Amino acid sequence: MPRGWGRRQMMGDCPQPRRISRFLEPALLLLLHDKPAHAYALVDNLDKLGMEAYPADISAIYRILYDLEAQGMITSAHDAESSAGPPRRVYTLTEAGEVYLNAWVQELRQTDQMLHRFLQVYDAHVNSA
Amino acid sequence: MPRGWGRRQMMGDCPQPRRISRFLEPALLLLLHDKPAHAYALVDNLDKLGMEAYPADISAIYRILYDLEAQGMITSAHDAESSAGPPRRVYTLTEAGEVYLNAWVQELRQTDQMLHRFLQVYDAHVNSA
DNA sequence: TTCACTAATTGATATTTACAAATAGATGAT
DNA sequence: ATCATCTATTTGTAAATATCAATTAGTGAA
Numbered sequence: 545m546p547r548g549w550g551r552r553q554m555m556g557d558c559p560q561p562r563r564i565s566r567f568l569e570p571a572l573l574l575l576l577h578d579k580p581a582h583a584y585a586l587v588d589n590l591d592k593l594g595m596e597a598y599p600a601d602i603s604a605i606y607r608i609l610y611d612l613e614a615q616g617m618i619t620s621a622h623d624a625e626s627s628a629g630p631p632r633r634v635y636t637l638t639e640a641g642e643v644y645l646n647a648w649v650q651e652l653r654q655t656d657q658m659l660h661r662f663l664q665v666y667d668a669h670v671n672s673a
Numbered sequence: 674m675p676r677g678w679g680r681r682q683m684m685g686d687c688p689q690p691r692r693i694s695r696f697l698e699p700a701l702l703l704l705l706h707d708k709p710a711h712a713y714a715l716v717d718n719l720d721k722l723g724m725e726a727y728p729a730d731i732s733a734i735y736r737i738l739y740d741l742e743a744q745g746m747i748t749s750a751h752d753a754e755s756s757a758g759p760p761r762r763v764y765t766l767t768e769a770g771e772v773y774l775n776a777w778v779q780e781l782r783q784t785d786q787m788l789h790r791f792l793q794v795y796d797a798h799v800n801s802a
Numbered sequence: 803t804t805c806a807c808t809a810a811t812t813g814a815t816a817t818t819t820a821c822a823a824a825t826a827g828a829t830g831a832t
Numbered sequence: 833a834t835c836a837t838c839t840a841t842t843t844g845t846a847a848a849t850a851t852c853a854a855t856t857a858g859t860g861a862a
Binding site: 568 | 849850852853856857858859860
């Protein structure tokens, strides 16, 4: 056993697979590609993307939205119809955002292939055993 | 534009999709599921998993291996046949490691479905436009 | 006003990545 | 033997992300 200092996965004690990450940003972009929405609607719609199993952190969502807006990928404005709280902010995808989403899609197609390969290899190992 | 502080993606200036992450650990486990190997062999074999596009950071690999060993998922020993450098360490998957890999596979099957759903929705949007 | 509720924001810390550099063993040349 | 050089491993550090907890704000009702 080498002496290098471990630095990962100290969370909890029994190691568990951690969900693949960095998927929230493209998911939000995709939802906004459909139509403008405010944060809480986005949370709800993530489920429809098949992310029920991965309840998203609301603060993470707001931070991603903030950054996307700072980068010109989305714009925001106060909702016309008001709700039972502070005015909701409605986010809209920009042209730049569409381009960015498209780049994400290409990236994710590669990821998808990678995953397929992985699962294929695993199944092959198991079946031959 | 809200005033919350952005905290992401300050790397470079023009935002780029960043590859989905946390995939290295299961990939290494899968390779070791095939047969014991040392770090550099693992680097080479990652390509065969369809990860050519994602050259892995060698230090990341060593750290993951360190942690996996600390958690009993793999064991290591010095290679019998020595090479043109310090003795290579050969890693072997343990039973616990197999179980862990299996948990990863289940996790990744879900991820795969999520990705499919995502791409499906995107394609539907685009095709209907 | 105070409470409950929804929406948005902030804080703090843990985890993970990404890049750079240092250490260490082996071999061969000078 | 010392040095340069190659391979293999290890360490350092800062940036980026994730996670959890708490706080601030607006609205309407009791």
